[in-house]
Amino acid sequence: MCACILLWRIFKYLEFECCCSSNLKTKIRANRRTKMKLWRETMSSKENPPKKKGCDKGIVERFKMRLDLIFDYNGLVNQGATCYLNSVLQVLFMTKDFREAVESHCGQDQKTADFHLKSLFKALKTSETHTKDILSILGIGNVYEQRDAAEYFENILSMVNPYVSQIFKGHLRHTMRCSEGHVTSDEPGPFWTLPLSIENPSDSNKTYSVRDGFEKFFKSSTVSEMYCDQCNEKSYSTIACKMEHHPKILTLLLKRFEFDYHSMSYTKNDCCVEVPHTLRTKNCDYELYAVVDHVGSLRGGHYTARIKSYDDHNWYVFDDSYVTQPNPQSISHMNNERSQSVYLLMYKKSRAPDQPGEEEIKKRGGIKVYGRGMEENRRRIEENKRGME
């Protein structure tokens, strides 16, 4: 093989398609750097020493094989037992709206979580990075202690600028009514995650359905002996929960870690759950884009994250320093997955409250309900869809 063909082949694998986005330009530069490093390593590698004849082809093939093992995203160093933090940081980084809000609304105050998140995201775009500054700002001293990913997910969201965290923030309203219909309690409140109690199915072959658990969360329940001022007596009351504000990103927390009063300690529920790819509320549709998994016990387990990229729509597995792509078989299973490891589930809104669903549109007899032309409405819906991507 002549030298110019060899050079052309190398160039082909070092080049990326052109793109105007500045974020992607950073990524392209990073990829080139990573690939250059990989090329140098391949050249100096002593594995499978090439034959004298056709040695250039051997190097290119080995370079291609190594190239197949790297991806556009970078890992986070485990500082001891900090996989709980790495998994949620990767979810935040991969949530494009959150990352962009951090980048555009972060000040210069080095005491804020925003500042350190921005630095972390900048570093993560180009190479594997550490989390020492984030650990410090979160007040985590002992990096060898296994902690709860959900707790630190909420801690980070509580510490950053409200503008940055708002996409994860929803609002619930709990209302209690007496048997005569008088409102005895009305409490609104924000939430970052919706905690779902996992009830072990009576049949061990069956699974806990996240969809059923989610629907049950909003079903009203009856409690006895609640006092009503207007009736001036105690009576059966009904408690209802309603989602008043649907967050752009809806996070479900599967309550796998519960306090057991028999053993007087926290135990983990490894029950198999069925994870829906989409969720529907009265007004909104949501699509699954990130999962934080936990395997092992409460104190000695390991967290990883599986996240669907906003850029290329592929799923990636983030396991501390390692970023890989799941095999195609497991991706097809993710459409209605059964899993003993899923812990946090992140869904992004795919239909806004003022956008009717397909069934509703059919019921109303077509898309003209807006009172505008059909083309105009189609254009708006397409724009909304693109805006959510």
Ligand SMILES: [Zn+2]
């Ligand atoms: Zn009453």
